[in-house]
Amino acid sequence: MTIVGSHGAGTLEEATGWVLTPEGLCRDETCVLVPPDAHRDPAAVWSRLGWPMASSGSDVYLGEPASTRSEALASTIAPDFTLRDLDGREHSLSEHRGKKVFLVSWAPY
Amino acid sequence: MWQGLYEELSDNGFVVIAVSFDTRAPDASRPFIEAARATHPSLLDPDHHVADLYNMVNIPNAVWIDEDGRIVRPAESAGTGDEFRMMVRPGGIPADDRRRMVARRARYIDAIRDWVEHGPSSAFVLQPDDAAHRERVHSADDAQAFAHFRFGTWLARQGRHEESQSQLGLAVQLKPNSWAIKRQTWELQEVGKAGGPEFWAAVEALGTAPYYPPADLDR
Numbered sequence: 001m002t003i004v005g006s007h008g009a010g011t012l013e014e015a016t017g018w019v020l021t022p023e024g025l026c027r028d029e030t031c032v033l034v035p036p037d038a039h040r041d042p043a044a045v046w047s048r049l050g051w052p053m054a055s056s057g058s059d060v061y062l063g064e065p066a067s068t069r070s071e072a073l074a075s076t077i078a079p080d081f082t083l084r085d086l087d088g089r090e091h092s093l094s095e096h097r098g099k100k101v102f103l104v105s106w107a108p109y
Numbered sequence: 110m111w112q113g114l115y116e117e118l119s120d121n122g123f124v125v126i127a128v129s130f131d132t133r134a135p136d137a138s139r140p141f142i143e144a145a146r147a148t149h150p151s152l153l154d155p156d157h158h159v160a161d162l163y164n165m166v167n168i169p170n171a172v173w174i175d176e177d178g179r180i181v182r183p184a185e186s187a188g189t190g191d192e193f194r195m196m197v198r199p200g201g202i203p204a205d206d207r208r209r210m211v212a213r214r215a216r217y218i219d220a221i222r223d224w225v226e227h228g229p230s231s232a233f234v235l236q237p238d239d240a241a242h243r244e245r246v247h248s249a250d251d252a253q254a255f256a257h258f259r260f261g262t263w264l265a266r267q268g269r270h271e272e273s274q275s276q277l278g279l280a281v282q283l284k285p286n287s288w289a290i291k292r293q294t295w296e297l298q299e300v301g302k303a304g305g306p307e308f309w310a311a312v313e314a315l316g317t318a319p320y321y322p323p324a325d326l327d328r
Contacts, residue, residue: 004263006158052249052256054279056264056272063256069162069247073183076240078174079162083128083152086135086142091126091150094178099122100225101174104111104187105165105289107130108137109296109303 002059003042012042016062020045078103110169114218115149122176123225125149128159130168132262132293137300156262157289161255164247166287167321173224173234181224181234183244186321188217194320197309213323220326233326254284258293265297273297288320 005015013019017027024033025045038044043060046053052063072079078101082092093101115125127147129138134153142151159165163172163184171187174180190213192206202210220233228234235243261276277294284290291311292303302308312320 004260006156006161006259009263052253054253054256054260054276056260056269056276059264061256061260061263061276063252063259064161066247066249066252069164069252072162073164073180073244073247074241076180076183076237076244078172078178078180080178081159081162083154083158085150085152086139091152093126093174096124096126097178098176099124100176100228102111102114102123102125102171102221103128103159103163103174104125104171105128105130105160105168106110106141107168107289107292107296107303108141109292109301 004059004061006064012062016064018062025049110145112145112147112149114221115147118222118225119149121225127151128154130154130157130160130165130289130293132157132265132297133300137296156259157255157293160287160289161259164244164251166284166289168289173221175229175234179237180240180244181229182324183235183240185243185324188214188324189321190323191320194312216326217324250283254280254287254290257283258290261294262297270297 002009003012003015007017008014018025019027020039020042021031024031032049034045034048038048042062043053043055046062049065051065054061078093080092080094082090084090111125111127115123126149129152131138131153132155134155138153145151154160165184167186169187169189170184172180172184173182190210192202192210195202195206224231224233257276258280261273261280264273264276277297280290281294292308295302295305295307
């Protein structure tokens with residue numbers, strides 16, 4: 001089974017940034033309590049929490065809950081992100097702190 | 110497209126970050142980025158990570174972020190309106206609509222200039238409450254739609270196209286207001302389909318509803 005998430009694909013941590021610990025499901029300073037019987041199975045944890053998930057074949061996508069996004073947007077603090085350019089070089093929004101940033105979407109059609 | 114504005118304003122602490130929602134990145138985006146000769150960051154977001162974080166539903170959508178990393182204008186149409194819909198009519202876009210289209214874009218660009226010059230005292234900078242109020246609320250369906258969409262793009266990269274399309278189909282159903290999701294789903298079915306007959310039929314089906322709700326610059 002491959003876990004896919006907003007961070008990439010692989011283990012739970014590689015895919016989502018979340019780790020299952022004795023305290024629960026943790027990322028950075030946040031821990032969410034999960035029933036111990038669900039501990040061995042990340043998909044079961046997601047399902048118990050009611051967080052967005054999708055599956056196909058033996059692979060599963062574990063998404064970010066809507067509340068994380070809504071709280072972030074309501075705070076009006078621009079969430080950081082890191083993306084690559086054509087040359088594969090990584091750029092983060094936070095590198096531009098101190099400047100006004102015009103963040104704009106496009107697509108080649 | 111934004112290179113000129115960046116050159117004009119970059120000495121005043123202004124930067125453009127262009128994000129391509131092309132799910133076939135970098136291949137389909139490359140010729141456009143190279144032709145634009147952009148000197149500002151021009152980034153690839155095949156998984157729509159930024160669309161998810163900022164709830165962007167279309168192109169071009171833009172977010173204004175100040176020096177402290179605060180959103181002063183949440184995602185909105187970046188100077189675009191619905192005049193383009195006349196493109197497919199006989200005779201194309203009428204002269205009046207064309208003028209309106211040009212004027213709308215000019216007004217939006219002027220608003221950016223005003224922000225760069227006046228900062229927080231610009232009339233186009235929203236107060237935090239207003240900015241928060243204008244954010245499109247991220248619903249449980251939105252979050253589930255992005256899960257299906259991003260899983261779908263991952264499956265497409267694995268060459269699992271049938272599985273990919275069924276995930277993308279679920280995303281389209283859950284977030285019908287997202288043209289970004291809809292058009293990228295078409296584009297993964299067939300290159301060019303995002304601007305093909307299905308697209309124009311879907312635009313026509315909007316009736317009097319806007320494709321681009323214009324950015325509200327008046328308050």
